[in-house]
Structures are given as C-alpha cells and as structure tokens.
Amino acid sequence: MLRLEDVTKSFGGKPAVDGVSLVVPAGQMVGVIGRSGAGKSTLLRMINRLGDPTSGRILFGDTDVTALRGRPLRAWRARCAMIFQQFNLAGRLDVLTNVMMGRLSYVGTLSALLNLWSEHDRAVALSGLDQFDMASLAAQRADTLSGGQQQRVAIARALVQEPDMILADEPIASLDPRNTRMVMDALQRINKQFGITVICNLHSLDTARAYCDRLVGMAQGRVVFDDVPQALTDEVARGLYGLDAGEIMDTAGTALPAPATAYRPSFAVA
Numbered sequence: 215m216l217r218l219e220d221v222t223k224s225f226g227g228k229p230a231v232d233g234v235s236l237v238v239p240a241g242q243m244v245g246v247i248g249r250s251g252a253g254k255s256t257l258l259r260m261i262n263r264l265g266d267p268t269s270g271r272i273l274f275g276d277t278d279v280t281a282l283r284g285r286p287l288r289a290w291r292a293r294c295a296m297i298f299q300q301f302n303l304a305g306r307l308d309v310l311t312n313v314m315m316g317r318l319s320y321v322g323t324l325s326a327l328l329n330l331w332s333e334h335d336r337a338v339a340l341s342g343l344d345q346f347d348m349a350s351l352a353a354q355r356a357d358t359l360s361g362g363q364q365q366r367v368a369i370a371r372a373l374v375q376e377p378d379m380i381l382a383d384e385p386i387a388s389l390d391p392r393n394t395r396m397v398m399d400a401l402q403r404i405n406k407q408f409g410i411t412v413i414c415n416l417h418s419l420d421t422a423r424a425y426c427d428r429l430v431g432m433a434q435g436r437v438v439f440d441d442v443p444q445a446l447t448d449e450v451a452r453g454l455y456g457l458d459a460g461e462i463m464d465t466a467g468t469a470l471p472a473p474a475t476a477y478r479p480s481f482a483v484a
C-alpha cells in the first residue's frame with residue numbers, strides 16, 4: 215500500500231503540490247486528473263523520488279520512501295516504473311534491447327552497457343513484448359516505430375522491470391485515438407492481469423473515466439476530488455476544470471470500454 219502523508223513540494227516558495235494525503239491500496243488503477251499546472255506531474259515524480267518533497271512523507275508498506283538514499287533508493291525506483299509522454303526509448307537501439315533495459319536492476323549497468331544479456335533476460339523481454347503483440351518487432355530500431363508502438367514498448371520495458379507500481383505521466387498525450395486505446399488497454403492489462411498498481415496522469419476525462427478504478431482530481435496542488443469515476447459528474451468536472459471542461463471531454467471516449475471493476479473506495483474524499 216502506498217501512503218502519502220501531507221506531502222508538499224514548493225518551487226521558489228510557491229507550492230506545486232500542497233498538503234496531499236492519499237492512500238493507494240495495492241492493485242488499484244488510479245487516474246490523476248486536473249488542469250495544466252495542477253501539480254499532477256510533480257506528485258508522480260515525488261513518488262518515484264525524481265523530486266523530493268519539501269515536507270511530508272511517502273510510505274510504501276513500512277518503508278519511508280522519502281528517507282531512502284543510495285542503493286535502497288535505486289531499488290525503490292526499480293519497484294515503481296515510470297512511463298513518460300515522450301516514451302524515453304533509446305531510438306538507435308532495437309526494440310528488444312530497449313525492453314531488456316527494464317532488467318537493469320537485475321543485471322547491473324556494466325553488463326547492460328556491454329550488451330551481455332542472459333538468455334533468461336532475452337526470454338523475459340520477448341515475453342513482455344509478446345504480451346502486447348509486439349514480439350515480431352523485436353529486431354526493429356525503436357525510432358522506426360509509431361508513437362503508439364513506442365509507448366507500448368515502454369510499457370513492456372516497465373513490465374519486465376517486475377515493479378510493484380507503474381507511474382504513467384500523460385502516457386497518451388501525444389497519441390491519436392487508436393493508439394490511445396491500445397496504450398490504455400496495455401496499462402489496464404498490466405493492472406488487471408498482473409495486479410500491478412497503476413497511477414496515471416491523464417488529460418482526457420473520458421479516458422480516465424473509462425479505464426480507472428478511482429479518480430484523484432487536483433487543483434492548485436491540492437486534492438479536490440477523490441472517488442470512483444461514476445461520481446465525477448459534469449458539474450464536478452466543470453468545478454475541476456472551469457471553462458476548459460468541454461475541451462477535455464473527448465467524444466472518442468464514448469466508445470471506450472466500461473471500467474473492468476466496480477471499485478468502492480475506502481478513503482475519505484479530501
């Protein structure tokens with residue numbers, strides 16, 4: 215279970231994340247929504263410790279994530295894989311090698327640099343690609359793939375990392391509706407089939423509603439909504455996004471599948 219306790223992150227004295235407390239049980243698929251600048255990326259990056267909180271604590275089980283340094287910190291980062299809007303693949307390397315990079319914490323940097331991957335790591339990476347019907351692209355250079363394919367390679371890389379949690383920061387922001395669907399399906403599969411917690415920043419409300427068990431709405435660094443997607447009425451959305459609400463409710467979303475689970479929250483609405 216992930217627990218954020220009164221987490222604040224300020225830049226130049228101005229809070230980007232302001233006193234956020236959240237409990238995320240293992241296996242949940244959480245969508246973090248809110249207008250641009252609400253603090254979503256800052257929040258996600260702190261969980262992975264790409265940024266440190268100014269105050270507050272982040273706990274995973276009994277581990278105080280905010281206190282980790284050195285090797286335990288690296289181990290923590292391996293346990294919560296990040297997925298970025300811009301995929302972050304090594305474009306000149308082939309797809310399989312990119313996925314094997316997810317095994318770095320198991321094989322060590324030197325072996326990876328020397329391209330000394332074991333048969334086991336190759337098999338795991340191929341199987342990761344196969345999960346998303348991409349094994350046939352294993353030998354192809356990553357920068358020859360479409361955006362949606364690259365993001366699915368990034369998801370396969372995250373999967374072979376064998377993480378407890380996947381943190382996805384606007385993973386579909388630069389994708390068309392078809393690729394959006396494939397990438398969100400891949401994340402949902404990782405969550406439902408492998409039980410890996412997914413926390414996903416999303417701009418599209420309809421996508422967030424369709425795929426997530428729980429939505430956390432942020433405004434000006436604070437959590438202002440925390441409930442099941444069904445509770446996010448158009449009125450609440452307008453409160454969250456102001457006049458921008460119409461822009462983030464895409465019509466393509468109407469064809470997306472219903473949430474796979476009827477999740478009931480056991481947390482207080484902030």
Ligand SMILES: Nc1ncnc2c1ncn2[C@@H]1O[C@H](COP(=O)(O)OP(=O)(O)OP(=O)(O)O)[C@@H](O)[C@H]1O
Binds near residue numbers: 248249253254
């Ligand atoms: N490194 C930084 N230095 C200074 N200010 C920052 C930094 N990172 C974020 N901010 C500020 O913190 C606030 C929250 O930014 P953040 O990127 O977390 O929002 P967001 O909700 O993810 O927005 P978007 O949806 O546009 O990505 C913004 O006002 C932003 O300008």
